[in-house]
Amino acid sequence: DAGVIQSPRHEVTEMGQEVTLRCKPISGHDYLFWYRQTMMRGLELLIYFNNNVPIDDSGMPEDRFSAKMPNASFSTLKIQPSEPRDSAVYFCASSLTGAGRYEQYFGPGTRLTVT
Amino acid sequence: GEDVEQSLFLSVREGDSSVINCTYTDSSSTYLYWYKQEPGAGLQLLTYIFSNMDMKQDQRLTVLLNKKDKHLSLRIADTQTGDSAIYFCAVSNTGGFKTIFGAGTRLFVKA
Numbered sequence: 773d774a775g776v777i778q779s780p781r782h783e784v785t786e787m788g789q790e791v792t793l794r795c796k797p798i799s800g801h802d803y804l805f806w807y808r809q810t811m812m813r814g815l816e817l818l819i820y821f822n823n824n825v826p827i828d829d830s831g832m833p834e835d836r837f838s839a840k841m842p843n844a845s846f847s848t849l850k851i852q853p854s855e856p857r858d859s860a861v862y863f864c865a866s867s868l869t870g871a872g873r874y875e876q877y878f879g880p881g882t883r884l885t886v887t
Numbered sequence: 888g889e890d891v892e893q894s895l896f897l898s899v900r901e902g903d904s905s906v907i908n909c910t911y912t913d914s915s916s917t918y919l920y921w922y923k924q925e926p927g928a929g930l931q932l933l934t935y936i937f938s939n940m941d942m943k944q945d946q947r948l949t950v951l952l953n954k955k956d957k958h959l960s961l962r963i964a965d966t967q968t969g970d971s972a973i974y975f976c977a978v979s980n981t982g983g984f985k986t987i988f989g990a991g992t993r994l995f996v997k998a
Contacts (some may be wrong), residue, residue, distance in 0.1 A: 814991060815975070815990075815991070817985065831919075857915045863929050865930075875920060875932045876930075877931045877932070878931065879929050880928055880929050881928070
């Protein structure tokens with residue numbers, strides 16, 4: 773299996789621009805998670821989906837952030853408009869519920885820089 | 888809410904054992920994990936332990952769980968420079984789909 777795939781790996785954009793991050797989870801996994809990692813705040817859970825349905829978006833910082841999962845093999849995280857404080861590494865992870873275990877498989881991350 | 892705490896840094900000499908500690912608050916935590924993050928990469932699951940276990944050994948890795956004190960540790964035997972990374976403690980509970988991660992412990996291995 774190719775693992776969790778994220779694109780782009782690096783994104784540099786100007787403040788005010790729209791940014792779309794993409795994720796392809798591991799085939800067959802039924803949970804998908806979006807995290808943000810910064811030096812100051814560590815790893816923060818933004819939102820997670822189960823069977824393509826958003827379950828908990830309480831970690832989404834504000835209305836500028838939105839996430840979708842139109843099908844089992846694709847999810848997007850959109851920031852509009854972007855701000856310098858959104859600069860971080862954004863990780864997508866997926867997991868499969870089985871025997872009650874929830875270990876997550878992480879993608880390589882997208883490093884976002886907003887200037 | 889659930890909280891997972893770790894010390895931020897640990898420095899050891901190559902060949903020594905490393906012990907990374909973690910405490911958590913939710914006594915219903917059923918699955919406890921250790922993830923490793925190397926520079927520029929995502930987190931990778933190293934090992935996990937069920938709450939009904941006290942210890943799990945996997946090659947150079949030993950996980951100890953003290954449920955009474957809600958304390959989890961990861962021991963790396965014969966630490967190598969390639970073990971330098973950030974190690975995250977994480978917990979989840981049965982029926983809960985969220986995994987709570989600690990802030991991560993940065994392990995430095997000196998040659």
